[in-house]
Amino acid sequence: xxxxxxxxxxxxxxxxxxxxxxxxxxxxxxxxxxxxxxxxxxxxxxxxxxxxxxxxxxxxxxxxxxxxxxxxxxxxxxxxxxxxxxxxxxxxxxxxxxxxxxxxxxxxxxxxxxxxxxxxxxxxxxxxxxxxxxxxxxxxxxxxxxxxxxxxxxxxxxxxxxxxxxxxxxxxxxxxxxxxxxxxxxxxxxxxxxxxxxxxxxxxxxxxxxxxxxxxxxxxxxxxxxxxxxxxxxxxxxxxxxxxxxxxxxxxxxxxxxxxxxxxxxxxxxxxxxxxxxxxxxxxxxxxx
Numbered sequence: 001x002x003x004x005x006x007x008x009x010x011x012x013x014x015x016x017x018x019x020x021x022x023x024x025x026x027x028x029x030x031x032x033x034x035x036x037x038x039x040x041x042x043x044x045x046x047x048x049x050x051x052x053x054x055x056x057x058x059x060x061x062x063x064x065x066x067x068x069x070x071x072x073x074x075x076x077x078x079x080x081x082x083x084x085x086x087x088x089x090x091x092x093x094x095x096x097x098x099x100x101x102x103x104x105x106x107x108x109x110x111x112x113x114x115x116x117x118x119x120x121x122x123x124x125x126x127x128x129x130x131x132x133x134x135x136x137x138x139x140x141x142x143x144x145x146x147x148x149x150x151x152x153x154x155x156x157x158x159x160x161x162x163x164x165x166x167x168x169x170x171x172x173x174x175x176x177x178x179x180x181x182x183x184x185x186x187x188x189x190x191x192x193x194x195x196x197x198x199x200x201x202x203x204x205x206x207x208x209x210x211x212x213x214x215x216x217x218x219x220x221x222x223x224x225x226x227x228x229x230x231x232x233x234x235x236x237x238x239x240x241x242x243x244x245x246x247x248x249x250x251x252x253x254x255x256x257x258x259x260x261x262x263x264x265x266x267x268x269x270x271x272x273x274x275x276x277x278x279x280x281x282x283x284x285x286x287x288x289x
Contacts, residue, residue, distance in 0.1 A: 001050050002195035002282065003161070005037050005069060006062040014040050015062070016053040017195055021282070023064070024056035037068050037196070038247035041144055041160050046198055066118045066192040067163055068142070072245045074110035075140075075190060076238055077167055079180065081106070081228050081253025088261035106229045106237045109180045111167070111251075115190035122289035123168055125270045127186040132171035133268040133288065136254035137212035137220050137276035139205070140165040141231055142196050143248040150239040155232035158244065161198040162205060164276050164284040165251040166191040171260055171267070192249070194282045202280060205231055210255065213275045214268065222255035229253075 002017040013035040016024045027033050029052040034040045040049065080086040080103050090101040117123070125133050144160030167184060168191065174183025202208065205224055212220035229237070234250055259266045268274065272288040 001198045004195045005065045005067050008062050023059040023062040024053050025059045026052035026056045029056045042246035064194050066116045067196045070113045071249050072247050074112050075249045077109050077251040078253040079107035082226050082255045084256035088256050111185045111190045115185050117188050117191050119193040119284050122287050124188045125288050128170035130172035134169045134171050134259040135274045136167035137210050138165045138167050138251045138254050141250040143244045146245040148239050148243040150235050152232040152236045155235035159199045161196040163196045191286045193284050197281045208278050211277050220255045220257035
C-alpha cells in the first residue's frame with residue numbers, strides 16, 4: 001500500500017493511492033484512523049488502513065503534501081553511501097579534505113523539517129546565493145516502531161516503509177561550512193514523496209532501484225543494493241545513541257551522477273525540473289524556481 005498526506009476543501013489528512021495514482025479517503029471509511037501520518041505510524045494501523053482503502057472513495061481535487069510534512073526530528077541523512085558517488089565526491093574538490101574516499105563508518109548529518117516540501121512544489125534557487133545548487137536522489141526509510149540500541153538483525157522490523165527524498169544541496173555552502181547542515185538544510189531543500197510504500201509491500205528494499213533525471217536527461221541510476229552501509233547498518237548506527245521515533249526518516253545516500261560529478265560541474269538553475277523515480281513508490285518531481 002502507498003500512503004499519502006493530502007489536503008482538500010475539508011482539510012489535511014492521510015489517504016492511500018490506488019493503482020491509477022488516485023487519492024483514496026481512508027479516514028472517511030474508518031473514523032478511528034489517525035488523520036496525520038505520524039499518528040497512523042505510531043498506532044501501527046497498516047492493516048486498518050488497508051481495509052479502509054478497499055472501500056474508500058476517490059478524493060476529487062486532492063493536493064498531495066509531503067507524506068510526513070513535519071518529521072518528529074530532523075531528517076537523518078547519510079553522506080557518501082554509494083561507492084561510485086564516494087569516489088566522485090572525493091574527486092570533486094567539495095569534500096573538505098576528507099582522507100577516506102570510502103568512509104569507514106556512516107557519515108550522518110541532518111536536515112530540519114523546515115526544508116521539507118512536497119512533490120510538485122518549487123525548490124527555491126534564491127536560497128543559494130552562491131550558485132551551486134545540486135540534486136541528490138535518495139531512498140528514504142520511514143521508522144515505524146521506535147527504539148534505541150536496535151540491532152542490525154532486528155532493524156527491518158522497525159521500518160514502517162519507504163519514500164523518496166531529494167537531498168538538495170548548495171555545494172559552495174557545503175564546502176564553506178564543513179559541517180553540512182548549512183549547505184543542505186535550507187528551506188525547500190528536502191523534497192519528499194509522493195508516498196510511503198509500506199514495508200509489507202517491500203520485504204527486500206535492496207531490490208529497489210532509484211533513477212534521477214534533470215530536464216529529461218538521466219543523471220543517476222542505481223540499485224539500493226549498491227549502498228556501502230545498508231539499511232540495517234544505518235538503523236543500528238543511528239539508534240546506538242539517538243532514540244528513533246515513529247515517523248523519523250533516514251535518507252540513505254545518493255548514487256553517482258550528481259552535478260558536481262561533471263567537469264565542469266552542472267548545477268541546477270531556475271527553470272530546471274528534477275525528477276526522481278523508485279518503482280513501487282512513485283515519482284518525486286520538483287521545478288527549480
